[in-house]
Amino acid sequence: MSRIGKLPITIPANVDVNWNGSEIVVKGKFGTLQTIIPDTINIQQDENTLKVGVKNEIRSLRSLHGLYRTLINNMIVGVSEQFELTLILKGVGYRAAVQGKEIILNLGYSHPVTIDIPETVSIEVIKNTTINLKSCDKELLGSFASNIRAWRRPEPYKGKGILYKDEQILRKAGKAGK
Missing domain, CATH: 3.90.930.12 (Ribosomal protein L6)
Structure with a gap:
């Protein structure tokens, strides 16, 4: 498991995060960002935190774990702070x-x-x-x-x-x- 990938992402109060399988959309006061995520990446939301996981522990999928966690975190920080x-x-x-x-x-x-x-x-x-x-x-x-x-x-x-x-x-x- 990735050290970066297993860190939770905190969602600020003014940010709205929606996803449907392969696409994630983040809306905030500075704009809207969207990106496509692979089906092997798992996202779980608990109140104001997101957790990114991997469905299979294959080496190539584990390498994407930290990458997509960082991309989603950058989207959330960008729409809330710029x-x-x-x-x-x-x-x-x-x-x-x-x-x-x-x-x-x-x-x-x-x-x-x-x-x-x-x-x-x-x-x-x-x-x-x-x-x-x-x-x-x-x-x-x-x-x-x-x-x-x-x-x-x-x-x-x-x-x-x-x-x-x-x-x-x-x-x-x-x-x-x-």
């Missing part, structure tokens, strides 16, 4: 702005980069160089932050690029002079 990521633009002239449903980034290219914002993600730009991303869907939030960061990854010589909030860049020494 997940937040912060990106920092480091470099001369690097800036970000939100216009409608797009984020516009100036990253030292000859043209501004425009990226469409997904519906469930909210963006706040602070002082042109700090981007706060919030969403109830952790997977979508991480994927969107990764897409933004892919436009200008941090480089090791000057440390310029798009960084996560507490990320440390290993700096390299430049070319040694004579």
